[in-house]
Amino acid sequence: MAIDWSGAAGERHRGIALAMAQPGDGAPELVRPGHRWSRGEVLDWLLDELPADSLVGLDLGMSLPFADAGAFFPGWIESPADARALWALVDRICADDPHLGVSSFVDHPEASAYFRRHGGREGAGFGANGKPGGRGRFRRTEHAQERMGCRPYSNFNLIGAAQVGKGSLSGMRVLHRLGGALPVWPVDPLPAAGSVVVEIYTSLAAIAAGRSAGRSKMRDHAALNAALAVLGSMPVAAGGPIDDHRSDALLTAAWLRRAASSPQLWMPAGLAEIAQTEGWTFGAT
The missing domain is CATH 3.30.420 (Nucleotidyltransferase; domain 5)
Structure with a gap:
């Protein structure tokens, strides 16, 4: 499928x-x-x-980048410890958003500080290595995709025709509701x-x-x-x-x-270290 x-x-x-x-x-x-x-x-x-x-x-x-900074949302006390806790957090904050939408999360007072949003709004936590601007933070699997010739977008980027951030966040709600x-x-x-x-x-x-x-x-x-x-x-x-x-x-x-x-x-290099936090893209090597 x-x-x-x-x-x-x-x-x-x-x-x-x-x-x-x-x-x-x-x-x-x-x-x-x-x-x-x-x-x-x-x-x-x-x-x-x-x-x-x-x-x-x-x-x-x-999931979202974790390994680069040791956290999904460095400095936020509610930053989850792993991907399943991240899915639960997104679904909880967006509980009142219809159609498995994620507006409440991307506009959340704390969470929004890590995203690039429409209207030139870029949170201080969006950039890689704590620096503003650029393409944003990436998971290790996205670095692997780039080595294979792709040009992935950061899941913290919510603007542009090719952005994948909102789709990824709404997908996390689905993954959470699968409930194991x-x-x-x-x-x-x-x-x-x-x-x-x-x-x-x-x-x-x-x-x-x-x-x-x-x-x-x-x-x-x-x-x-x-x-x-x-x-x-x-x-x-x-x-x-x-x-x-x-x-x-x-x-x-x-x-x-x-x-x-x-x-x-099924066995990409270094998977064990990030499997429960960042996950992986099947086929990325």
Whole structure:
């Protein structure tokens, strides 16, 4: 399973897409094609309809930088000790935000000091190494993504078309509300059997399919099917344009099907030190 995610305001989002690739080499398929998902519906689907023994990739940051400063929010007394406590904090502060939104967290008097927000508002804690400005703080997995040719954004950045901060924070609410019903690797150990959730970055799937990070978005079925062929997958039986949310989900589902059996992807260097705090992006090496 691959889930392209959205942190946009509102209830239902064109930017959310779910795709499934069954064992074998068959074409990946969209779940409820044409449906405009809400974040709450995705949570319910994961809890109630997820097929057994599924590897589920969520396209969002499961945590915030920790290792660089020894804390998520240095100097704030409520700074959580690990990722699960971070998810609980975000969900608690945003309890009254509808549709699993996160406005209350990004505007929180203390938490907002660590984010770059619209209107030129940059908190004193946004910059790396305690310095203002720049690209912000990054997790170790995001440094690994950069070494692979990607250009990740800090999860503390909330502005720009490519920002991932709001989507990551809303995703943390979902991870918290899973309530342990699904293990989340590597915050939780990889189970010997059953389903598991991982963080994905769809550009990594595109790179594995022979595209560069700068050309990761596919907006027609011909480009999508060419990439699927590189991954050993049958083509999607459609032609013409497709939005990049659905093509990202379809390609990444096919990539996950193949990558899941690669032991090295489950054992990135230095993981033990940060597994419960920063987590990791499956496929980053």
